[in-house]
């Protein structure tokens with residue numbers, strides 16, 4: 001496997017932006033190689049696999065992100081094993097985290113910004129009320145918003161979708177006087193657009209590597 005970490009980091013050219021490698025593409029050995037190239041934030045989609053990889057890589061200083069959907073009934077298995085959750089989008093899940101988590105968990109509220117059919121993420125107009133309901137939960141540290149743009153080559157569509165989160169950041173500041181400065185936006189095909197919309201965490205997978213052909 002060939003990694004393009006250096007090239008991607010030079011494209012990003014901003015030390016305050018963190019690259020979270022989407023690890024669904026990698027086994028534990030490949031993650032160990034990727035770690036050596038300088039990426040230390042790993043984001044997994046599935047909890048069983050995250051726990052397994054965590055065990056295999058316990059000698060490395062990795063920051064663990066859960067970037068996939070977390071079902072409330074599975075939360076207790078994982079909730080004290082991660083550093084960041086990118087997919088908080090129900091009160092039920094927030095209650096479960098509040099009940100089970102030992103210290104405050106860094107959470108992104110997932111917002112549905114794409115016009116594509118998706119069951120995940122709050123609608124933008126639900127976010128203010130959601131924050132009001134959970135803002136006093138001491139086990140939830142709301143650090144920002146997460147969104148996924150439509151899978152399209154039309155940059156204007158993607159840009160408009162990311163802009164919805166920038167507008168929401170302003171609204172949250174105005175209505176609740178809360179600064180949510182972190183934004184988990186940008187994947188392989190749209191991370192350069194995400195940077196123009198103040199992304200602070202990019203979740204990157206396919207752009208990071210190439211499989212060597214034997």
Ligand SMILES: *Cc1c(COP(=O)(O)O)cnc(C)c1O
Nearest residue numbers: 022067187188189203204205206
């Ligand atoms: C796979 C995945 C990514 C990264 O996808 P690429 O397009 O390969 O960069 C980002 N976020 C989530 C939630 C993912 O599942």
